[in-house]
Amino acid sequence: MKIIRFICLILATLTTLSANSKENLVWPREIDIDSHIITLYQPQLESFEKNILDGRMALSVKPKDGDIIFGALWFSATLLTDMDNRTADLVKLEIPVIKFPDVEDESKLEKLKELIISDIEALDMQMSLDRIIADLEDVENLELLNDNLNNNPPKIYYRSEPAVLVIIDGDPILKAVEKSKLEYVQNTPFLILKQKSDYYLRGGDYWYTSQAIVSDGWSVTKSVPKEVEKVAKKMMEKQKEEPEVEGNDAIPDVIVSDVPAELISSDGKLEYETIKGTSLLYVKNSENDIIMDINSQHHFVLMNGRWFSSKTLADGDWTFVEPADLPADFAKIPEDASIATVRASVPGTPEADEAKYEQQMPQTAVVDRKTATVTVEYDGSPKFEKIEDSEVEYAINTASTVLLIKGKYYCVDDGIWFESSKATGPWAVSDNRPEEVDEIPPSAPVYNVKYVYIYDSTPDVVYVGYTPGYCHSYWYNGSVFYGTGYYYRPWYGSYYYPRPWTFGFGVHYNPYTGWGFNVGFSYGWFHMNYYGGGYGYWGPAGYRHGYRHGYHHGYHHGYRDGYLRGYAGGYANGRYNSRNIYKRRDRGIASTRDVRNRDLPNRRDKVTSRPSNRPNNVYSDRDGNILQRDNNGNWQQQNKRPSTRPDLPNKSGNTNATRPSTRPTQPTQRPSTRPTQPTQRPSARPATRPNTMERDFNSRNRGTARYNNFRNNRPATTPRSRPAPATRGGFRR
Numbered sequence: 001m002k003i004i005r006f007i008c009l010i011l012a013t014l015t016t017l018s019a020n021s022k023e024n025l026v027w028p029r030e031i032d033i034d035s036h037i038i039t040l041y042q043p044q045l046e047s048f049e050k051n052i053l054d055g056r057m058a059l060s061v062k063p064k065d066g067d068i069i070f071g072a073l074w075f076s077a078t079l080l081t082d083m084d085n086r087t088a089d090l091v092k093l094e095i096p097v098i099k100f101p102d103v104e105d106e107s108k109l110e111k112l113k114e115l116i117i118s119d120i121e122a123l124d125m126q127m128s129l130d131r132i133i134a135d136l137e138d139v140e141n142l143e144l145l146n147d148n149l150n151n152n153p154p155k156i157y158y159r160s161e162p163a164v165l166v167i168i169d170g171d172p173i174l175k176a177v178e179k180s181k182l183e184y185v186q187n188t189p190f191l192i193l194k195q196k197s198d199y200y201l202r203g204g205d206y207w208y209t210s211q212a213i214v215s216d217g218w219s220v221t222k223s224v225p226k227e228v229e230k231v232a233k234k235m236m237e238k239q240k241e242e243p244e245v246e247g248n249d250a251i252p253d254v255i256v257s258d259v260p261a262e263l264i265s266s267d268g269k270l271e272y273e274t275i276k277g278t279s280l281l282y283v284k285n286s287e288n289d290i291i292m293d294i295n296s297q298h299h300f301v302l303m304n305g306r307w308f309s310s311k312t313l314a315d316g317d318w319t320f321v322e323p324a325d326l327p328a329d330f331a332k333i334p335e336d337a338s339i340a341t342v343r344a345s346v347p348g349t350p351e352a353d354e355a356k357y358e359q360q361m362p363q364t365a366v367v368d369r370k371t372a373t374v375t376v377e378y379d380g381s382p383k384f385e386k387i388e389d390s391e392v393e394y395a396i397n398t399a400s401t402v403l404l405i406k407g408k409y410y411c412v413d414d415g416i417w418f419e420s421s422k423a424t425g426p427w428a429v430s431d432n433r434p435e436e437v438d439e440i441p442p443s444a445p446v447y448n449v450k451y452v453y454i455y456d457s458t459p460d461v462v463y464v465g466y467t468p469g470y471c472h473s474y475w476y477n478g479s480v481f482y483g484t485g486y487y488y489r490p491w492y493g494s495y496y497y498p499r500p501w502t503f504g505f506g507v508h509y510n511p512y513t514g515w516g517f518n519v520g521f522s523y524g525w526f527h528m529n530y531y532g533g534g535y536g537y538w539g540p541a542g543y544r545h546g547y548r549h550g551y552h553h554g555y556h557h558g559y560r561d562g563y564l565r566g567y568a569g570g571y572a573n574g575r576y577n578s579r580n581i582y583k584r585r586d587r588g589i590a591s592t593r594d595v596r597n598r599d600l601p602n603r604r605d606k607v608t609s610r611p612s613n614r615p616n617n618v619y620s621d622r623d624g625n626i627l628q629r630d631n632n633g634n635w636q637q638q639n640k641r642p643s644t645r646p647d648l649p650n651k652s653g654n655t656n657a658t659r660p661s662t663r664p665t666q667p668t669q670r671p672s673t674r675p676t677q678p679t680q681r682p683s684a685r686p687a688t689r690p691n692t693m694e695r696d697f698n699s700r701n702r703g704t705a706r707y708n709n710f711r712n713n714r715p716a717t718t719p720r721s722r723p724a725p726a727t728r729g730g731f732r733r
Contacts, residue, residue: 026611027040027041028040028041028042028611028612028614028616029611029612030610030612030613030614036062036063038059038062039060039614039618040057040059041057041058041059041619041620042131042616043056043057043127044058044135044696045135045136046622048079050453050455051078051364051453051455051463051465052076052079053076053078053079053088053132054074054076055074055075056073056620056622057073057075058070058071058618058619059072060626069102070100070102070626070638070639071098071624072099072620072624072643073095073097073098074095074096074098074646074648075090075095075096076093077091078090078091078455078456078463079362080364080365081129081361081362081363081364081465083129083361083363083580086128087126087127088126088127088132089125089126090126090127096648097647099643099646100639101624101626101639101640101641101643102639102641104641128703128706129361130703130706130707130709131707132361132703133703133706134699134700135699135700136357136360137350137354137356137357137699137702146475146476146477147442147474147475147476147481147484148442149481149483150486151306151476151481151485152485153308153319154259154260154261154303154504155257155259155261155262156262156263156264156308156310156318157255157263158265158313158314159253159255159264160265160266160267160268160269161250161252161253161265162250162253162265163252163254163255163265164252164253164254164255165257165263165504166190166192166201166203166254166255166256167188167190167257167260167261167501168185168187168256169188169490169498169501170258170489171258172185172188172214172258173186173187174194177193177231181195181227182194184231184235186496187490187498193228195227195228198210198211199211199212199213201218202232202236206220206252207220207222207224208221208254209221213256214256214258215256218256257504260501260502260503261504262303262504262506263506264286264288264290264313265286265287266286266288266290270283270286270290270313271283273338275291275333275339276334278329278330278332278333279294279295279327280292280327280329282337282338282339284338288301289339289342289508290313291339291342295327296327298310298311299313300321300327301313303506303507303508304481304502304507304508305345305479305480305481305482305508305509306320306321307320307321307326307345308320308321309321323345323346323476323477323478323479326346326347330342331347333346341509344479344509345479345480345509346479347477348478352478355509356475356478356480358468359468359473359474359480362453362465362466363415363467363580363581363582364455365415365416365463365464365465365582365589366462366463367461367462367464367588367589367590368429368461368587368589369429371587372418372429372588373427374411374416374418374425374427375427376398376402376411376423376424376425376427377398377399378395378397378398378423379397379398379491380397380493380494382397382398383395384423387439387441387444388441390436390439390441391439392436392437392439392440392444392446393405394444394446396491397493397495397497398497399497400413401446402423403437404423405434405436406434406436408421408434409421409422409423410430411427412452414581414585415465415466415470415581415582416429416452416464416582416588417429417430417454419432429588430454430462431454431457431462432454433454437449437450442484442485443486445488445500447484448472448500450469451468451469452464452465452466453465453466461590471515472502480509482502482507482508482515483500483507484502485502486502487501616704617630618638619693621692622645622692623643623645624643624645625639626638626639629693633694635693635694
């Protein structure tokens, strides 16, 4: 009975994994109670579907006057994530099985299980997302289905001198400036004013003028009409102090495009440098990721996660390269190379694998039904357009995402589903995600809403979440791509509502920081009505300035260096402005602590834990055997009696939880449904599996390295608050 008493203490101590301290993310955890030390080792994950995480955990009980006893427990928990802080709270923890292989009387374990179930709802843990992702990289049957994206290349410009790409959303649309004789181009985030027959463009510290908008005739001018300067001062975003930068201070040329385009540039003539161990060269005097394959004599440039190739940079004859068709040497680019950021866009690399699991990790929230609201404004009466080959219609004359499905209206706002019987509202938080959403193709501008989910609900709250697809990050043949590649026609009426663009803003991916913007221009180029908007060109995540400072050539002060130093480079700022869209809401989002206090009123918080001095080198295999790895890489089984896989419940999850369809005609990016788990694994399998344990060891090390990197180098930034509705992307004509 002593053993049983020791084990029963485990339940009371698991509640000590607090969410408020860095220290509480350190493994193993140790609790000292009633002359017994209980050690909980880092969980090992077995599956992840929807927002449900299943895994197992090795543990030990050490009486101060007795021998240590090793065991394992299996758990299932609901995941509440915080992408900004890279943490996940494991709530609603269920422990269906706990095993101590050296306890001979199995009936005693049944009694233990009854004791554990009585306190299930009192348990919570917090884990580092980086450790979770590292563990999931080795989970079987956790695969992504490809998105059907449009990968045709945009118009690509190359310049060897400083230049800025100015994007216009189709043919220029002029609008009169109130209380002025001027007009401005409405369908661009850049400020272009017209006085009589002359156009003026404000960019940074310079003014440009031209007789035509889309032309090569833009030139710098110091002769700017006073009225133009006066209007510009009101309309431009407030200047922000930039760090001192090295590089070329020459005045940049202006390239204006009314079709999707990208700009690549170099600081003078191309300068190549060898990539060690490969037949590749990279262009070292460019902010862009440009690689030359010596064997084929082709240049490869990385844009929005996509690779495009051309014989020469200047000829404009660019073609899309399937990820699987990249030269084999791309996978050999060293991890410490200056161009190593591109490894995340090379299928099969650890960085690409990590990106895959980032794609499946939801940002979650708990929505208060009573206080969460949304307001939808239309340009006139609501107008809807049917999406081809689906039962879904979407509103075209609003900046909001409004769907009409089988007579009911749905609005997806900041990752929350709302519903109404009328297109104009009133709107209530929805606890149902219509399955027809999974029929929406990438060619529709509302495609991203299929990555917004409803997991569970109570009379008071709804558990929701979204994966990166909602912010236009998609999976394609082993790589993450930004944007669908389709051009979406904007709405022109009394108001102008732009739609998300794939190309035009130099989007690129970094394995440490996710997607970042802002290549080719710096602060002071954007019209203030566009900057910071939650929708428009940049989708739900909004625009966020990256660390690259335009024509000043940011590679001089941290681009290449930024990857090698991880988050220490300024590039990481782009991530923290947008990782958690829910934080932009002033109300309606319940905190994790509020949820616990509401759902678990009788929870126990009296026991505290501390990081253990023991090494984090104890593991449980899938059968419940406990193994320890020494410094020489040798594995030793700690339990004397071999264990066999316990009967685990075959859980399908809450029927209210929804996810993209796995139908073959419409692929999505969520994990495919895993095969049914057999209730009992064959007992003939060896208890000790060094290869499997070594894989778990490597996963744990990768996760710890990523966790330490994040904690040590995280930028001291806070998410940008959500703008007022007027800045969402609807601009009166």
